[in-house]
């Protein structure tokens with residue numbers, strides 16, 4: 267083991283009877299942005315914590331930059347940067363003081379410390395706020411400072427646990443810009459977790475994790491090709507009847523029937539006019555789209571990844587989209 271930035275083989279973590287991580291095997295290539303995508307409780311943080319030596323695996327092995335996460339904890343710790351899912355800055359200190367504290371813990375040499383701090387604060391657009399108390403920062407500013415802090419000691423692998431959770435869409439975009447910039451500027455591998463499907467698209471490769479297991483691992487493009495056709499969602503006056511018709515007459519396989527009927531067809535743009543021509547049930551709304559990672563998850567698990575509590579914004583957007591009625595609706 268050790269050729270790749272991260273190598274994981276049959277990694278397991280149990281908490282009592284609960285199997286949080288259930289035998290995952292994967293590798294992260296050097297220089298790549300690798301994403302762990304999965305719903306709440308899938309085992310993302312538990313995996314990160316094992317890779318960062320904060321949790322001991324119940325079984326299996328893992329190396330980071332060639333060092334074993336159990337037997338060579340100290341070497342691993344020197345080579346990683348970590349941005350936790352929950353904020354971990356000291357609010358009562360300034361941005362600079364937070365960085366200084368970290369620099370001391372990681373023994374960043376005094377000679378390079380100031381230069382490195384400036385460089386990173388500049389990168390995350392916080393240079394002019396360096397001497398302000400963190401308590402006065404917005405959520406996005408705090409996140410950016412945490413990313414800068416995680417990079418201070420020139421880690422080989424940066425772990426970001428839900429780097430954009432709870433941030434507004436614009437700030438989330440900024441964070442992704444920094445990640446892209448970082449990949450260019452520093453010789454670094456990035457391992458991150460997210461449950462935002464659209465954001466996983468920023469990763470070179472994505473592992474989809476559910477109930478502690480990796481259910482798919484590939485580039486976003488290849489994952490979406492797995493789904494195949496276009497996804498259509500319709501709402502009708504009588505979904506039960508519509509479902510029956512779709513199955514029998516149009517031979518489609520209903521993927522989901524909770525809030526609306528969701529199914530997959532080849533060439534959706536041709537299917538919809540056919541549907542409107544002679545469908546006995548009145549259609550209230552219809553929505554067509556090319557496969558997304560959401561659909562990949564749905565196809566693999568039969569469930570949607572999004573939970574409304576954690577992802578209210580996208581859930582709202584989705585409701586708005588399905589509410590829009592096409593002009594030809596009866």
Ligand SMILES: Nc1ncnc2c1ncn2[C@@H]1O[C@H](COP(=O)(O)OP(=O)(O)OP(=O)(O)O)[C@@H](O)[C@H]1O
Nearest residue numbers: 281286304305306307308309310311312313351461
């Ligand atoms: N210290 C712990 N003690 C007991 N159970 C735990 C502990 N940490 C995590 N778990 C359980 O392990 C499972 C995986 O949790 P984990 O935090 O890894 O999920 P996650 O994918 O990071 O979820 P989220 O998206 O909510 O952050 C969950 O069922 C969780 O309740």
Ligand SMILES: [Mg+2]
Nearest residue numbers: 310311312351
């Ligand atoms: Mg987590």
